[in-house]
Amino acid sequence: MKIETKTAHFSSPLYLESGRILEPYEIAYETYGELNEEKSNVILVCHALSGSHHAAGTYEGDRKPGWWDGLIGDGKAIDTTRYFVICTNVIGSCFGSTGPMSESYPSLEPYRLKFPVVTIKDMIRAQMHLLSDLGIYHVRAVIGGSMGGMQALQFAVDYPNFADDIISLAATYATRPWTIAFNKVAVEAIRRDPRFKHGNYAKDDFKEEGLDGLAVGRIAGHISYLSPDSMDEKFGRNYVSNDGLFELFGRYEVERYMEYNTNNFSTIFDPLSYLYIVKAINTFNLSRGYDSLYDAVSRIKARVHLVSFSSDYLFFPSEMEHIAKMLERNGQEYTYLEVESSYGHDAFLVELDKFDQHIKDVLK
Amino acid sequence: MKIETKTAHFSSPLYLESGRILEPYEIAYETYGELNEEKSNVILVCHALSGSHHAAGTYEGDRKPGWWDGLIGDGKAIDTTRYFVICTNVIGSCFGSTGPMSESYPSLEPYRLKFPVVTIKDMIRAQMHLLSDLGIYHVRAVIGGSMGGMQALQFAVDYPNFADDIISLAATYATRPWTIAFNKVAVEAIRRDPRFKHGNYAKDDFKEEGLDGLAVGRIAGHISYLSPDSMDEKFGRNYVSNDGLFELFGRYEVERYMEYNTNNFSTIFDPLSYLYIVKAINTFNLSRGYDSLYDAVSRIKARVHLVSFSSDYLFFPSEMEHIAKMLERNGQEYTYLEVESSYGHDAFLVELDKFDQHIKDVLK
Known part of the structure; x- marks a missing residue:
């Protein structure tokens, strides 16, 4: 498949959690596979701190494929013969979406330190605008690891009717001081x-x-x-x-x-x-804006699939387990998988063979 | 007790593990308590990366006492009414012993990056010279935490007849890539x-x-x-x-x-x-110069007391346990204590009440 970055331009304001407004703004994204007529085969992939919207495939002339290429493609766990996959560059990043070095309209000067603080909530709100723009109001699944896993969880809480399945890997419910x-x-x-x-x-x-x-x-x-x-x-x-x-x-x-x-x-x-x-990442806290974490989690209507890695020293398995316990207590639909791995946090990018069958099963 | 830094000057060469020579050199140190006539009541305390020879007591006009003041003093675990305690500043440090900013005799210029690499072996060899100079050829115990614990273990291996007891806290047998x-x-x-x-x-x-x-x-x-x-x-x-x-x-x-x-x-x-x-610290490897770690450890004649801390994320309890297993297999005299603590590596400096009785027992 030919891989190319698309950019969506929004002249409507993006209201941020801080009370500030980003206007206008752009979102860079890639898509893989074909959108079906009912627009019912969409999977949204969310990237981590250093990632971008380039999740799969290889650019012409490039050697290195996207960061989750082993997972996304024809016949792979996220099967592009069946699904229409979208991955967007988060607001604040430097790979095409509006960020601190973007022009602060109407000035031609970059925002720099005047760029507003954005949160995980803001990142996903921006993605919702893009999807609406594409006429997509519901997705089959949202999936991501690390900061991408935070976004997946935030989608589950903030937009309970948006996705059938939420798959969050190597993430947490709130970033710890560690x-x-x-x-x-x-x-x-x-x-x-x-x-x-x-x-x-x-x-x-x-x-x-x-x-x-x-x-x-x-x-x-x-x-x-x-x-x-x-x-x-x-x-x-x-x-x-x-x-x-x-x-x-x-x-x-x-x-x-x-x-x-x-x-x-x-x-x-x-x-x-x-x-x-x-x-x-530091400000990520699933319970912010809700009475408690329990309250936030109890809003979720999607099936939630939590994947942790035994040797993850950034977001420990106990943190994902904590979410699982709340879903369990509340009688919500979920699965929790702790993958045995010695690769640490990186496992979600490296040891795909240890969890790709699990994702296949979820998306069956 | 009055606390003061003493400095010993050596004009004889210090032969380093690298093959290089440090000459002349100085060692700054403090002592607490009185040396008995038989010189049989000496306890050598070794400091960690950021520490100094100021292990106990408070300098005149100072507010902050030495880094192990809770452990060393009259009636404390390392009882200065019974023991003569010495703590020296390691070679390479900046608190009085010869280090990279010392004059590189005969020039008046500091060594800077021409200072030779020193190892834990070199640090303890320098301390041996100081003790010889003081007429002390045998000590009751060597004790230290972290890099100090490395020194204690190195004393045990390199100078098997030097100490009755070796107490090593929050250390390891060889520094890991982590x-x-x-x-x-x-x-x-x-x-x-x-x-x-x-x-x-x-x-x-x-x-x-x-x-x-x-x-x-x-x-x-x-x-x-x-x-x-x-x-x-x-x-x-x-x-x-x-x-x-x-x-x-x-x-x-x-x-x-x-x-x-x-x-x-x-x-x-x-x-x-x-x-x-x-x-x-990076180059610390108890087995260097010996056939294997087992070979190094089997040279030890002192009783070895290993103390680890359950939440130590720098030198994990499993690393101290590894040494304990070798001593066990070899039928050597040792104790191993894993202290339950949530203070991490710092516990050896902070949670003294969790292991001071153990040290008292060892020194009884």
Whole structure:
């Protein structure tokens, strides 16, 4: 299938949870498969912090496919011969949807730090506008992992009649201080980097040499995406070269991995977008706006499918279990699967073979 | 008791594991209690990454006592009415012992990045020289937590006849990539900070305004010293002020804690010392120089007392248990205590009442 980014333009205001308004705004998205006549075969896929709307397929001339390509495609768990799959870039991101480096209409200047704080609730409200625009008022399922899993859960609570099935992987009911602390490394590293210039950098400042603060913050991120055991398996105590032991900057394999992944990332991802999306993750709390988490969860009408990973050190299985317990107590329809994995939080992107059958079953 | 720093000067060379030589060198230390005539009542206390030789008591005019003051003193677990307690500042540190900002004799210039890499083995060899200098060839016990616990274990292996009891808390047999990754945040944050100037900063550059890189790296450190549960208890999801939710830099309590602890630290601790000590922690491997960990451990003649903390996310209880299993298999004398705690790695500094009786019993 040919993969291309589409962009929807909205001149109507997007009312944000903060009380502020985003107007106009754009949403970049991709679709895979064909929409049927009844518009009853839609699956909405939600991406995580560093992801984009490019969830599946490979761009012409590109080598790397989308981030969930193993899951989405013809005959795959999310079968594009049967379903029409949509993935949108979240508001605040830097891959085509309106974010802090977008022009703040009517000025031609980017918003920068004047961009309003967006929340998970805002992200999904924007997606609802896009779907309405496409004439889609109901979807077969919403699915996502990590921040994508937060969005899926928020859809379930905020729009109870919107989806038949909600599939949330490696997420939580409310972001705990543990995760906020990991994000804090990135926030401080970016803020304090002189090249960040309090947000007043030029758009192409980091194309050649990424912002160090973002790279450093991302190292902390990568720690939280792995686990002590997965690092043992992946890297052990090996040095990149033999003389590493007695050289101050002699590197262990794990250090090379961190450098490689983060230096590259900092040339691609916009630091302001990183701050805004991290803020959206930090403020995620399914019970905000409701009397309690129980109250929020009891609004859900969709079947909820919770998937956690045994070695997830960012959002622990106990957090997903907590949601499962509330659904159970309330007699709501749900499934809960804890996948045995040593890949940590990353498992939702890596160990697809451990849960793709489960997703197939849900969508049968 | 009056607390004061003493400094021992050595003109003889310190042969390092790297093959390099440190000459001359100095060791700063403190002592508490009185040495008896037989010199048989010595307890050696080893400090952790950010610690110093100031383990107990309070300096004149100071408010804050030493880092293990709750454990060391008259009538306390390490009873200074019975024992003569010594704590030395490790080689490489910045509190009086020779480190990267010391003059590289005969030049008056600091070593900076030319300072040799030091290891845990080197740190304890230096301490052996100091004790010999004081006419002490055998001690009642060596005790320490975290990097101090590494030193205690290394004493047990390298100098089998040196101590009757080895007490190691919250440590490991070899630093795992998980911990190296946390340290990597600090290494990169410091290296990439322009004010670090590749190590060519002036001695008082950070007295007023600490090095951002060190502060940022220290945030990652503090994450690893706590645990998800301890953060829930300590901070919850509370904001510092009510308007935090929709302000990009509105801070959660956990963020304030991180800022407060790390900004202050970065005005006190030397960034080069931090890099060198972190390197010593990364390279810690009890089996290096021996055929295997089993071979290293089987050399031990002292009674070994291992204390781990259930919520330690830096050095997991399973790591101490691993050492215990080897001692068990080999029929060596040991005790293993896993302390139930939600304080994470920090518990060895904070929850003294949970293990001080155990230490009393060991020293009886």
